[in-house]
Amino acid sequence: MLSYAADCAIGCIAALRAIQGRCDAPILLGDALRKAARAVTSLSQGNTVIWRAQFLRQLELALFDYREFDLGAKCCSRARELFTATTHHQSAHPENIELIKANASRAHLLVTDQVDDELLSDFEAAKTTLIKYGDWRGYVTNLDVESSIECTRHGLTMKARDLVEEGLYYRDRTNNPWALGSLLYRQGELCMKQDHRKGKAKEALIESAEIFQRHSITPEPQRDRVEQGPGEALRVLGIKNAALIEPRGKFPIGRDEIGKLIRLVGGSNR
Numbered sequence: 226m227l228s229y230a231a232d233c234a235i236g237c238i239a240a241l242r243a244i245q246g247r248c249d250a251p252i253l254l255g256d257a258l259r260k261a262a263r264a265v266t267s268l269s270q271g272n273t274v275i276w277r278a279q280f281l282r283q284l285e286l287a288l289f290d291y292r293e294f295d296l297g298a299k300c301c302s303r304a305r306e307l308f309t310a311t312t313h314h315q316s317a318h319p320e321n322i323e324l325i326k327a328n329a330s331r332a333h334l335l336v337t338d339q340v341d342d343e344l345l346s347d348f349e350a351a352k353t354t355l356i357k358y359g360d361w362r363g364y365v366t367n368l369d370v371e372s373s374i375e376c377t378r379h380g381l382t383m384k385a386r387d388l389v390e391e392g393l394y395y396r397d398r399t400n401n402p403w404a405l406g407s408l409l410y411r412q413g414e415l416c417m418k419q420d421h422r423k424g425k426a427k428e429a430l431i432e433s434a435e436i437f438q439r440h441s442i443t444p445e446p447q448r449d450r451v452e453q454g455p456g457e458a459l460r461v462l463g464i465k466n467a468a469l470i471e472p473r474g475k476f477p478i479g480r481d482e483i484g485k486l487i488r489l490v491g492g493s494n495r
Contacts, residue, residue, distance in 0.1 A: 231261070279329075284300050296484075324363070372411055381414060413426045
């Protein structure tokens with residue numbers, strides 16, 4: 226039962242990361258992180274590596290959301306080590322471990338400050354695993370992250386366009402509004418480059434803005450600029466009343482406490 230408690234606590238972090246519409250969202254996120262850390266470290270029997278790795282995965286993403294890139298990268302490094310230490314035979318349901326590790330690979334690729342061949346190989350293998358088990362939510366989210374990274378590193382390229390179009394092709398198979406809103410936002414930015422596709426750009430950006438507003442979520446941050454969401458692009462297209470997304474404030478936990486959480490949860494393979 227303790228493992229279920231840990232799973233639920235970690236799930237709360239994932240849910241609270243996206244929320245931006247409530248003023249108490251950062252406070253709730255901070256509470257969720259502390260409670261999840263306690264739940265994970267209270268596990269005393271069996272293999273707990275996967276739960277520790279899962280917690281660090283959510284922490285690294287939360288840090289990235291709040292532009293704490295250096296701490297996120299540090300957390301990512303330890304999470305990768307723990308996921309590597311987790312083997313399929315350690316679970317009664319090895320397919321679950323496969324899926325967890327496959328979904329974790331995109332977080333590492335997004336957050337890390339140093340992409341290596343092993344990470345890229347894991348990410349490519351993850352896409353095959355997600356298709357194998359029919360995890361279309363995970364697959365579409367992978368395409369969203371991959372297209373975001375491509376745009377950040379190389380600009381609005383043809384590869385980015387292909388990744389976005391593939392993600393939107395499977396849009397009916399995912400229930401992840403965060404990924405869908407981001408893909409539509411990116412499609413709008415790509416279409417804005419071509420005069421004959423300005424109408425398509427406006428359509429995609431309006432739908433993206435509606436998704437973000439309806440679900441009170443915001444796009445993943447970009448390392449090189451403060452993200453204001455599809456409203457920023459819509460204003461360029463002449464829609465002056467398009468709402469801009471307010472940047473996130475200060476991370477709800479201090480840097481010293483974050484370091485303690487990383488050491489507490491990531492410091493043991495038990």
